[in-house]
Amino acid sequence: MLALSHPHPASTPARHRRAVPLAPQHHRRRRRFAYVTPSAILLGPDGRPIGSGLGSGPRNKLPFTPPPMAPPGQLYQPFHPPPAPLPDSYSTLDLSQRLEVLRDRLGQWYEYAPLIAALSREGFTPSSIEEATGISGVEQNRLVVASQVRDSLVSEGFPADLLSYFDSYSGPELLYELRFLNARQRADSAMYSIDNRLEPKGVRELARSMKDFPRRRDDGWDAFTRASPGDCLAFARFRQSREAIAIEDCISELELALQVVETEAAKARVELEMEKAKKKAAGEEVDDDEADTAASRPDVPVVRLMYGEVAEATTVLLLPVVRETDGAEALALAPRRIKKDVDLGLVEVDKGWTRWAVVPGWGPVSAVADEAVVVEMADGRTLPWRSAVEERVLVVANRGRRDVVESGIYVVEKDGRLVVERGRKLVELGVGEAAAEVLLVARPPKDVDDDMLGDEEWD
Template sequence: MSSSSISVIQLSFSAQTKSLRYVGIFFFLLGLPSASLLSGTLDIAGRIDVLANRLALWYEYAPLIASLIREGFSPPTIEETTGISGVEQNRLIVGAQVRDSLVQSNADPDLLAAFETGGAELLYEIRLLSASQRVAAARFLVENRCDGKAAQELARAMKDFPSRRGDKGWESFDYTLPGDCLSFMYYRQGKEHRNPSEQRTSALEQALRVAETEAARNVILEELEGKGEEGDTVGEGEAAARVSVVRLRIGEVAEASSVVLLPVSAAEEREILEAPFESRSQGEFGVVVAEKGWGKWVVLPSWDPVVGLGKGGVVVSFPDARVLPWKVNRWYKEEPILVVANRSNREVGADHGFYLVNSDAEGLKVQRGFALKEKGFTQSLGTVLLVVRPPKEENDELSDEDWE
């Protein structure tokens, strides 16, 4: 639709604008949704005027945007005539649909009322949750006066929580409570930092603030007081060393403030030895240059175990976790893993350290220092720093109920 046509429509409707405002005010005074009642009778110019002048509550005029799109208007055209950006149009439409689902779930009227002003941004962020989760999340957002960023974190934590089954401490958090889901996310993030460190303490304290159950708070307090385990336990014995075992979250690399780029090797000694020993960034654009060509690389967040790794870093890809000396057989057959190792430190030193070794009888494995010393090993292929589990698949597509 051309801008001249739009101008003609707006001019032809100018005489009705004032009366439309009065009608909107009249319905408002009666406590009726003006835009909803008028959407079936307003012509195009009328709908544009309602949107341009915000003549109703946001969730009442949001459906008018979808109706204009059905009439052939594009988001840029709607933005030009109403001043509502394309991003905001989508947020309003989806937010209104989320609100409708809260109404259908018999959410408390006071809860719904809390989203009458500026509620689209918050409700939009919980769009991927189930109907029951939306009600619980909406209540948490209101009670904790959350902003859009906090709402996004909460939705991500609730969506991600079921996929973390088997992670240390998971069973102590209640998946039906938004605060516990969010708390577990912070708890997990805290355990990925070096102990002790300011980042670790800060994340755990944040987890403690939002936890809703006593069981969750107890687990976090144990970690803060140094009684909990740092990551999953690899190996046996009271003095067992800890290697951080983390599950990479979908989108975590994109959200990381800094990342590391490491060569990936198959679980073969030859490939581990041949992988580039060093890569560095050059020039104003930080172009990464490796000492030689290599076909497989991985980008990981700059977690504490790999910060400052420098030369010698390599990531070895294993089809499952049976190569690790696990204390408990839990998920070790279920999924592939990446083992991050430092080839600059190959000496088998600490009894409770973990090392990559190639045994003719067992193939490439991760072994503890004391076990290797008993077999006469003094050198390894590298010291193990971190074990990474893959992200769980999540459906980030909008469901049918998110669209008109």
């Protein structure tokens, strides 16, 4: 322990002394501190200085904190990596054999990676391991972390045949980039990386986009799905397009987003932004507020059902229901009404059917009840407007009108599924005929209606 003290006057030999002219009192007081020199003080186990002298007083010693003591015979290490079980084939090896396995890379990388952590617990440092095996400290860290990520994939039930994709030499680099994600996100991103054959740089971008997505609640965030790796990556590029200064860079980022986006709602949002960017590139004036309002407002009635509404309605309709996964052929084959007994309310259709919906006799639907059909959609966010939310919806459509016009909204088949698209987009794609025209969209009733008064408010 070092402390600062004044040298003892008697310790200076007489031959080194020289006469110094006296200075005023305030100068002499200042010069006293110019002779301060460091001297060492040895402290004993009780913290008291050993030896004598003016500098040995307890008021002159610096605060002293003894270092942590290691167990006898062991090297003190401030950090210990978490223990990792060794494979059975390596558990019986001695030290020289373990170093040989690492030096010659005997076996798969995820099998010998736990040997690095085991050596660290035994007192080896990254530099000493590198000297003995040739594996650099950076690669040591990558191997250990990648093996932990791989273990988390195994615990999540990741398919074994796909897990072998990471057994190659570049496997640790790919898995290392997923270290910041939770177990579920790691599995999803690993599957996406395999399907799209991503390089380490692409996996890094994917992992960062999935990690940042919950915190980036910018405009348009609601249209993207958190559980979709492609949507998270598309949203990151969607944000970058808005930060781009040049319109060419903005369009380039949006094109990349369209290549990776997965859900229909997110795709519609990116396409809307692409349309605005192309108009700006062509020199046309674009009102952002007007475009956002148009994107959030549907062109057909959207109603929310209420509990007991059907029972209180004076007229009800019985309509066949088709799931969105059934395709356009099922939509065309759904039964049509051929006769109705008004007095007794009997309905006759041309064929048998197993799934029906009872809805109030809305005017637009009653007028075309013979050709009306209901499309059941599991997620309302697939509708082509931003105000749609995640809930099951019923799309009531008219099969009697199939010619596409720009002002309409239609049901079309896409990749074997029934989706809703604006007529303007279908015209741009050259689609002249759809499966049916949308009449209205019915949303499920809420458990709590904020617009209704409670019993206590009536008193």
